[in-house]
Amino acid sequence: MLEVSKVRKSFGKTEVVKGVTFSVERGEAFGLLGPNGAGKSTTISMICGLLPFNEGDITVDGYSVKNNPMEIKKRIGVVPQDIALYPTMSAMDNLLFWGKMYGLSRKNALNRAYEVLDIVGLRDRAKDKIETFSGGMKRRINIGAALMHRPQILIMDEPTVGIDPQSRNHILETVKQLNKEGMTIIYTSHYMEEVEFLCERIGIIDHGEVIAVGTKEDLINRLSGGTVIKMEIGHYNKSLVEELNTLPFVEKIVTKDDERELEIFVNSSHQALGELVSTAVKNNVEVSTIQVQEPNLETLFLQLTGRSLRD
Amino acid sequence: MKSFIIAWKDFKIRFTDRKGFFMMIFFPVILTAILGSALSGVMGETSLPKTTIGIVQTGNDPLAAVLIKDVLKGKDLKDIVSVKQVDSEKQLKTFLRDEKIDAGIVIPSNWSQDLQNGQLKQVKLLVDPGKELKGSIVNTILQSFVNRVVTVSTSTKTVITHSAQILSPNDLKGLTGQLINSLQKAANEPYKSVQNSTIGKRMVSGMQYYAAAMAAMFLLFNVLNGTKSFINERDTETLARLMSTPTRKLSILVGKFLGNLYFAIAQLGIFITVTSLLFKVNWGENLMQTILIGFCYAISVSGLAMLFAAFIKNEKTADTAGGLGIQIFSLLGGSMVPIMIFPKALQTVSNIAPNKWALSSFTEIMAGTTWSDLSLPITVLLTISILSITIGTWRLQVK
Ligand SMILES: Nc1ncnc2c1ncn2[C@@H]1O[C@H](COP(=O)(O)OP(=O)(O)OP(=O)(O)O)[C@@H](O)[C@H]1O
Numbered sequence: 026m027l028e029v030s031k032v033r034k035s036f037g038k039t040e041v042v043k044g045v046t047f048s049v050e051r052g053e054a055f056g057l058l059g060p061n062g063a064g065k066s067t068t069i070s071m072i073c074g075l076l077p078f079n080e081g082d083i084t085v086d087g088y089s090v091k092n093n094p095m096e097i098k099k100r101i102g103v104v105p106q107d108i109a110l111y112p113t114m115s116a117m118d119n120l121l122f123w124g125k126m127y128g129l130s131r132k133n134a135l136n137r138a139y140e141v142l143d144i145v146g147l148r149d150r151a152k153d154k155i156e157t158f159s160g161g162m163k164r165r166i167n168i169g170a171a172l173m174h175r176p177q178i179l180i181m182d183e184p185t186v187g188i189d190p191q192s193r194n195h196i197l198e199t200v201k202q203l204n205k206e207g208m209t210i211i212y213t214s215h216y217m218e219e220v221e222f223l224c225e226r227i228g229i230i231d232h233g234e235v236i237a238v239g240t241k242e243d244l245i246n247r248l249s250g251g252t253v254i255k256m257e258i259g260h261y262n263k264s265l266v267e268e269l270n271t272l273p274f275v276e277k278i279v280t281k282d283d284e285r286e287l288e289i290f291v292n293s294s295h296q297a298l299g300e301l302v303s304t305a306v307k308n309n310v311e312v313s314t315i316q317v318q319e320p321n322l323e324t325l326f327l328q329l330t331g332r333s334l335r336d
Numbered sequence: 337m338k339s340f341i342i343a344w345k346d347f348k349i350r351f352t353d354r355k356g357f358f359m360m361i362f363f364p365v366i367l368t369a370i371l372g373s374a375l376s377g378v379m380g381e382t383s384l385p386k387t388t389i390g391i392v393q394t395g396n397d398p399l400a401a402v403l404i405k406d407v408l409k410g411k412d413l414k415d416i417v418s419v420k421q422v423d424s425e426k427q428l429k430t431f432l433r434d435e436k437i438d439a440g441i442v443i444p445s446n447w448s449q450d451l452q453n454g455q456l457k458q459v460k461l462l463v464d465p466g467k468e469l470k471g472s473i474v475n476t477i478l479q480s481f482v483n484r485v486v487t488v489s490t491s492t493k494t495v496i497t498h499s500a501q502i503l504s505p506n507d508l509k510g511l512t513g514q515l516i517n518s519l520q521k522a523a524n525e526p527y528k529s530v531q532n533s534t535i536g537k538r539m540v541s542g543m544q545y546y547a548a549a550m551a552a553m554f555l556l557f558n559v560l561n562g563t564k565s566f567i568n569e570r571d572t573e574t575l576a577r578l579m580s581t582p583t584r585k586l587s588i589l590v591g592k593f594l595g596n597l598y599f600a601i602a603q604l605g606i607f608i609t610v611t612s613l614l615f616k617v618n619w620g621e622n623l624m625q626t627i628l629i630g631f632c633y634a635i636s637v638s639g640l641a642m643l644f645a646a647f648i649k650n651e652k653t654a655d656t657a658g659g660l661g662i663q664i665f666s667l668l669g670g671s672m673v674p675i676m677i678f679p680k681a682l683q684t685v686s687n688i689a690p691n692k693w694a695l696s697s698f699t700e701i702m703a704g705t706t707w708s709d710l711s712l713p714i715t716v717l718l719t720i721s722i723l724s725i726t727i728g729t730w731r732l733q734v735k
Pocket residue numbers: 036041059060061062063064065066067068106183215
């Protein structure tokens with residue numbers, strides 16, 4: 026359905042997308058997980074034909090973005106990262122407008138607008154102006170506008186940024202449902218939980234490169250048995266961290282939260298707990314909590330990059 | 337097809353915007369009322385005694401020329417007033433004593449140089465104490481001339497400088513308040529004894545002149561608003577979204593242009609209708625001429641919006657540059673004070689102002705004109721349109 030191959034993009038001298046390659050099958054939900062500035066939005070803009078790129082190719086249904094952008098645009102619905110609606114127009118008028126821009130007739134647009142309002146759960150606010158909506162409601166209409174023409178692929182760029190948990194859940198459930206009904210989904214986020222909840226396959230992107238692709242299980246198996254142990258200590262002690270680093274099973278240590286929380290990467294957690302605590306005690310550092318984290322994508326990201334998805 | 341959808345969307349947004357409505361439709365009507373009533377007026381029925389006025393004019397002030405040529409020697413006063421140019425104030429006093437003149441006026445040099453700031457230098461009025469009535473006639477004529485010139489320039493300036501900054505309903509209230517003040521000032525004028533000069537065959541009244549002037553000026557705001565609509569669309573990501581729909585770039589540009597054009601046409605149409613009904617402004621015998629000039633002018637302001645959108649990046653710059661530009665062009669194009677008071681060189685420069693062409697054509701149509709006389713302004717307006725649309729489209733397309 027969608028093929029992105031070896032795409033490169035530079036802004037001036039800085040290359041922000043460095044040979045990104047991935048593909049998405051029909052009916053699949055694909056997640057693009059990456060921290061701020063990883064190149065997610067840039068990649069999406071290129072898929073939608075908004076941004077020319079330097080190298081590589083992108084095809085949808087066999088059509089290349091370079092030669093047949095219109096064919097691709099018809100098949101895609103994009104939910105931009107920012108709210109792209111007209112604030113002084115009503116929700117209904119916005120939906121009608123975007124529907125018509127996708128080529129729907131007036132009548133079809135009207136019928137579809139009601140369906141879409143039902144999907145996003147805002148039918149009772151149809152006549153209200155967008156500017157009177159809460160952040161979460163705006164986001165929902167922002168998604169609705171991309172659904173008007175029943176796209177084959179729905180591309181969503183961080184659609185849940187900055188909204189309340191209730192709206193967020195509503196959005197996630199909606200997307201899950203759309204996917205169940207057969208819509209291909211591409212979902213970018215820096216929230217691991219969202220991507221894990223929605224997507225069968227996930228690409229992890231950092232600094233303009235896809236550093237891992239696969240199903241959630243594939244990716245976690247790649248963790249080479251690694252686990253993260255979270256240890257909260259009474260005070261930061263440099264020699265403790267240095268000594269912990271010399272332990273054979275420790276791979277990486279990330280300090281967080283005014284340096285009183287250590288995320289310690291270990292390749293096996295069997296004897297680790299005991300040794301970690303005793304090393305701390307030896308250095309006269311008090312351990313307030315210690316906890317083994319289930320391996321997840323966050324752990325993988327940490328292992329691959331040495332950084333966490335969000336700071 | 338898609339262009340019309342975009343155009344209609346833009347038109348609705350602009351038309352239902354309260355601030356825009358006040359700015360574009362309410363204010364021009366109000367301003368016409370203020371300026372028109374300050375400028376026009378009817379001479380009383382009572383026959384006034386014939387008065388001879390001596391005038392000392394130092395230097396070559398353009399406003400002084402208007403006062404002497406168009407007002408004192410103008411049609412309406414020529415039966416009452418006769419003017420005698422005098423060389424010095426001393427001689428004026430001698431004439432007054434010898435009863436060769438009934439009143440004397442001394443106009444300072446560079447009389448109108450501070451007019452942009454709403455100020456005029458003091459004029460000295462010398463009256464024969466024995467001829468009180470004649471003295472007060474001259475005083476009234478002079479006062480009302482000065483008042484209307486100052487009112488015109490300040491209220492126009494107020495609207496233009498503040499219009500760019502209206503953000504909240506409170507700002508609107510403030511500006512409306514100021515306008516009403518000027519309106520009251522103009523209305524409290526004891527005598528409105530001066531009528532505007534003639535242009536063309538029929539006489540064009542002050543009300544007519546300012547109706548045309550306000551139409552020309554406020555349509556100019558579409559350049560600014562149109563530019564901002566482009567910029568806004570870029571800033572709010574709706575442009576990116578438009579581009580992600582299967583719509584060609586050119587269709588989007590044409591849509592934006594048409595949206596602005598729809599609004600300009602509606603604005604002018606409403607303005608002409610309202611001023612005809614409310615103030616009985618006569619826009620001329622030949623409605624087709626008015627429509628054609630209005631249409632050409634609307635196209636050129638929409639075209640200019642496109643041109644500026646291609647070069648201006650952010651809304652702030654647009655506001656600053658636009659506010660200033662509209663001020664300069666309104667002044668230059670005769671929307672603030674008739675360009676007759678400008679020096680010749682400046683009158684030539686004013687030909688670059690599209691609003692000048694619209695205004696002069698409107699007043700000519702009011703006075704009665706032929707189609708062939710309108711061919712020059714039509715050509716100029718269409719040339720401005722074609723040039724700006726071409727350059728604007730080209731620049732915006734490659735971006
Ligand atoms: N128009 C541009 N000009 C120059 N640099 C740009 C431009 N757009 C994006 N970038 C740079 O490209 C990199 C990737 O940006 P992008 O917006 O794709 O990241 P992202 O993964 O979407 O991040 P976020 O999660 O913050 O949205 C960033 O370093 C950004 O500064």
